[in-house]
Amino acid sequence: MITRSTRMTIKDGVAEIVLCQPERGNPFDVQFNRELCDLASETNESPETRAILIRAEGKYFSVGADLKWLGRDRAAMPRLLKEATATLHMAIARFVRGNAPVVVAVHGLCTGGAVALTAMSDFAIAGQSARFYAAYNRIGFVADGAGTHFIPRRVGSRRATEFLLLNETWDADLAAKNGLVNRVVPDDQLEAEARALARQLASGPTFTYGEMKRLLATYTDLPMETQLELEAQAIARCARTDDCWNAIQSMLARKPIEYVGH
Template structure:
């Protein structure tokens, strides 16, 4: 697919997804949603990719939904557009969340509306001091999408997530860290290096095993204890079938440092 809304590259087993329409505020329009789903599928499917970093160009990370698209046609065009757009976005979010490769988001600007889901769904959210988080949906009478109602309560709690959207709140980077949304805050001129260091660390790790952690924790709040215990047992068993795990066990038993090579 020829990309318009994003830039994409793979370097040293790390995939870099960049929102690339900074002059427009990186809005979620039809093209954006199609490309997002395409890139998420590539990251989930490509065995070369062992970590994924998402960032954005421009003075906003993303303003969320594209209001010009919403108002361009007849009012009756909006409901089917929303269903199509959310279909692409939701499939993409699901794949980034369930893939083995760790998903890192880097932001030093405003994240609004649907892009909050990127922040909440990410395994690591690395931000600079200029990062802000704005609910946005209630301001135009929209309910939330892109997994916001699933991921944000898991990061910050149901009551705080509800207040964020219902009261159309804006959180600073420091509040995001305090509430549990943000992983780390770094000075703007150190953010790239800190994110790169994290991505390379994760890409050198046991990616298949990390994927098991991700999927187990996605289910943990919805699953009875005995079911979760069985899922842990099955996930651990699957790890033991991989060359990564077997060779790591042999290495550590021989007092050597393990090297992970397989997705």
């Protein structure tokens, strides 16, 4: 019997994804990556999902790559890595391109690909126990999971280079100071804080969030004129939504705004 690496529940608009192999340290392996990709696809297509919360059970958030799995067969390792990154990378792309904002709640050790997952998220909250360990070049790897895309965007290119090439470990406070996470809370408040933020996001204009996320994903890559046109196209699409029209009418009538997500 194969034990699942993850589980997901959807309640009050929040899809809560839990890394649930604490006895193994919640490693990133082929099974985990496939499950994460499936869940990313499911949340993309679920009209119930208006925000996503990712958290983990156990002592660690994630120890990163499963070295026992990687170390079994030297000749097969390149192929295994291509298979594993195919689903991991698709999961990251679908979380980033989807409408639902992603909140990650990190406690304990967060290593390698889990740091990239943290950087990918729209909001990251760290418990005081969190430690972010680059890890990649310790075993001769480069970053994956869009780590080279999102870590420099969050912390700046100089700090990202130090973190990755010098194989640094940042505690929660340093991660917040450098911009990898939004804020630090006591460990016993981490789940409550993350869920509150996810619920707040789930009550907002979900389609608009998606348009804003996609604009923020391209701002460093495109000429200003191209970004301006993308903004114009996106704001016009937002103008077609019920949320936009109802929000404007509610403000004119001085009534509370209620968003339905489309």
